[in-house]
Structures are given as C-alpha cells and as structure tokens.
Amino acid sequence: MEAEVIGRSESEGGPMGFCQIFWRGLMQKATIYAPILGLTFALVAFSSVSDYVDPVFLFILVHGVVHTAFNWWRLDNLGKTNRSLKGVLEVEEGEEGEEEEVVEEEEVEEEDIGGSVIGYVLNYRTGKATITFDDQKATKASFFQYELESDEAENARGYSYYTSKACHSSILRPRLFTCHVEEKHVFLFYEEFSYKFEDWNIEEHMASEEERISWWKKSIKRILKTILYIHNKGLVHKGLAYRSSYVIQDGELKLVNIRGSLEKLEPLQSQKMKRSDLTDFMTFLRENVPANWTDRNLFLDYIANDTSWSDRVAKKLIRHPFLMDTPHERLRYFNDVFQATKSNTCVNPTAFKKTLDQDPRFKQYKNWTTTYKGHTLYTNFSRDHMKGKYSGQKLFSLIAFLRHVYIHCVTKSAKSADFEKIDEEIAQLCPGLSSRVHEIVVMKDEFFIS
Numbered sequence: 001m002e003a004e005v006i007g008r009s010e011s012e013g014g015p016m017g018f019c020q021i022f023w024r025g026l027m028q029k030a031t032i033y034a035p036i037l038g039l040t041f042a043l044v045a046f047s048s049v050s051d052y053v054d055p056v057f058l059f060i061l062v063h064g065v066v067h068t069a070f071n072w073w074r075l076d077n078l079g080k081t082n083r084s085l086k087g088v089l090e091v092e093e094g095e096e097g098e099e100e101e102v103v104e105e106e107e108v109e110e111e112d113i114g115g116s117v118i119g120y121v122l123n124y125r126t127g128k129a130t131i132t133f134d135d136q137k138a139t140k141a142s143f144f145q146y147e148l149e150s151d152e153a154e155n156a157r158g159y160s161y162y163t164s165k166a167c168h169s170s171i172l173r174p175r176l177f178t179c180h181v182e183e184k185h186v187f188l189f190y191e192e193f194s195y196k197f198e199d200w201n202i203e204e205h206m207a208s209e210e211e212r213i214s215w216w217k218k219s220i221k222r223i224l225k226t227i228l229y230i231h232n233k234g235l236v237h238k239g240l241a242y243r244s245s246y247v248i249q250d251g252e253l254k255l256v257n258i259r260g261s262l263e264k265l266e267p268l269q270s271q272k273m274k275r276s277d278l279t280d281f282m283t284f285l286r287e288n289v290p291a292n293w294t295d296r297n298l299f300l301d302y303i304a305n306d307t308s309w310s311d312r313v314a315k316k317l318i319r320h321p322f323l324m325d326t327p328h329e330r331l332r333y334f335n336d337v338f339q340a341t342k343s344n345t346c347v348n349p350t351a352f353k354k355t356l357d358q359d360p361r362f363k364q365y366k367n368w369t370t371t372y373k374g375h376t377l378y379t380n381f382s383r384d385h386m387k388g389k390y391s392g393q394k395l396f397s398l399i400a401f402l403r404h405v406y407i408h409c410v411t412k413s414a415k416s417a418d419f420e421k422i423d424e425e426i427a428q429l430c431p432g433l434s435s436r437v438h439e440i441v442v443m444k445d446e447f448f449i450s
Helices: 015-028 030-049 055-082 151-163 209-232 267-288 296-305 310-318 327-342 349-358 360-365 376-381 395-411 416-429 433-440
Strands: 089-093 099-103 108-110 115-123 128-133 138-147 174-180 185-191 246-249 252-255
Touching: 115 174, 138 151, 138 174, 151 174, 151 185, 209 252, 209 267, 209 310, 267 296, 267 310, 296 310, 296 433, 327 349, 327 395, 327 416, 327 433, 349 360, 349 395, 349 433, 360 395, 360 433, 376 416, 395 416
Parallel strands: none
Antiparallel strands: 089 099, 099 115, 108 115, 115 128, 128 138, 138 185, 174 185, 246 252
C-alpha cells in the first residue's frame, strides 16, 4: 500500500494529528521557554511589591523576551524537519543529464504532517520528486518551492493543512510539507501531476479548436462541482483567480492550495467567501478561455446578474448552455425549459413568460417568425405548423417552436449533421438566446444541492 502522510490520525497528519504534533513540539520546547517565562513572571511579581523597578523598563524587557521566544519558536518550527540532516543535499546527474538533489537517507520526523521521511529526491527542471518513507516505499510527487522567509512560505503551511482536509478526484492531495534551512527554501509536495497550469500550453496537446473547446467545457463543469464540494466541507479556496492554484494531471485540470476554512464565520460572511470563490474562478476563466467562443461572455457575466446564494449560483452555472458540449444537448435545452413550465418544475412560469416579453435583453428576438424564412428551421419544420400556432411577438412561442424542432428531430431519428445544421442556424438567428433564457428561468431543484 502506498505510503501517504495525510489523514485523520497523528501518523496520517489529520486534524487530531495536528493537535498532537503541536502539543508534542510544545513539550519539547519546555526546557527553553520555562526559564524565560519563569524569569519574566518573577520580575513582574517583584515589581508589584517593590519601587525599584521602572515600569517602562519592565514593559520593554517583557516585550523583548516574548518577541524573542516567539521568533525562536517560529524559526525552529518552520525549519526543524531538516536540521538533523548531515550534509543535507548532494547534486547528482539524472538519467538524462538533469540535475537532481538528493537528501541523505537519515530519518527525519515530519512533524508538520506527521509522517516519518527517510529522504527525497528533487528534480528542479521538471518539478518532480520521489519521497521515501520509513516503510522503504518510494512515492512519486511534484512540488512547489517558496523562499524560506517569505509570506508564501508561511502560507504554504496553511495550504498543506487545509488541502489535506479535502478528498476529491479534482483536488490533489498534499504528500509532504518540509523546509530546507541551508537552501533557504520551503517545499510543498503533492501527489504527482504533469504540469503546473502556468507551464502548460493547450495547443501543444490539442490541435483542433473543437477539441480545446470541449476540454474547457468539461474542465469548467468539473471545477464548479469541486468548488461546491469544497464549500460543503466547510472550506474556502480563496485563490481561484490565480494560475498557481491549478495543475494538469493526466490531461485534466485540477486544484491545489486550498487556503482557508468557513468555520466560525457568520452565515453572511460565509456566503461572501463562497461567492468570492465563484467570482475568482470567473476571473481565471476570463484570462484563459478564448474571448471569441460563442456565449463565453454571457457565461462569465452570469454571476453578476444573479444575486442568489452561492450554492444555487454554482449549480446554475453547471447547467449553463455554454457548457453543453453537443448540438443535441443545446437543442434539448429548449425542450427542458418548455417542459419545466408545464410540469410545475419552473418557479413562477407566468413571471418567466412575462419577463421574456418585456425584458430589453430579449427585444432582439421579436418578430422571429419572419427572420426564420429561407432557413432550414423554417422550410423543414414550420411549413405545417405556422398557421396561427406561433406568434412572433411572444418569445415563449419561440421556445415552444424550438422544442417542437427538437421533438421532430428525435422522433425522425435525425442524424448528427442535422442537429449541427440546426444548432448553427439558432446561433445565427438567435445569438445568445439560451444563455439569456438561463439567466431568468428558475428551477425548483436549484434550491437543493445534491
């Protein structure tokens, strides 16, 4: 069984292990801190019964002692995992000439996450590593490195702690957090991944734009579901706007570096943090998804037009027409909306229909019965059904018509090429229609998150 250094026990580095490790480290420091604190308390006691101690001097002394003790604890706690190493790193040549760094095989107790590590091998060029635990089994990993005295180094400890609380196929699991004092670096190891997102070029792996569009749609949907999972676990990412929060593993976009918890937050604060995660993810997508893709901006702007609770917004985004990957799915969407108004699944169908007719966003679709003339949609599917059945001034009538087109295609076993042709015509004649409908339609099951 592969050795891991995360989990719920002390040896696995979970929350209980974190407390035990902290207490064990505190007891180990007792011989250092006890005399310092004892002297401080003695001076305080003496000053309370004596007039010979200047209060200002006493304050400066106590402040200096506490500040010094804190810095000793911080440096020792951050760097202790590597202080027992002798010689520490040796440079060797890899199989293909890359430089690798090898930690000598002397047992190191990884107190931050609770595992016993014999050593690890780093390849700075590839960002890959091999960690060997005390069961003599080697684990492949990838790593991030930070300057020892930087804010990022201190934050990385939190990344390891909070990310280890999540267990999801789209969140990589931390393997090890450690420090190398001589090299003045902190290392955060994750299960092995192929690339950091910032180093990955999608065009080198997917030649066609169609393939890239499909990859992004699947990735976006997967990450949105992962964000819901993170929030349901009582966590908050707080870094989804940054490329450094994403990696590529086996061709899939995945998350790393969860930064915080929702614990102890008031409900409104919690909602604000959750919504910030979604907004940050939209910021990331705006910077990385090509701007010329159909309905891309309508999808990214959706969150600004929906003020409901974050869980509902996330679920609505997951079902957004922009993320539908095939013409068949996109045409079926109109059937689903029509059926929802008839089956009481839609919240307030009357208000929905009224908004379609009165909202300025839908003005461009009025008189749709005339614009369809000369197109496949009109000639093939409307000849026998336009006599008084549909109104060009009623936009719910347009949805009913597109629903009829879908039913006709399904019952006639239309080919993929037929769906593609119809999909292209809808995009041409009614650009953005499904996305704008999605903004205003509310389904009852959106109040419940599975």
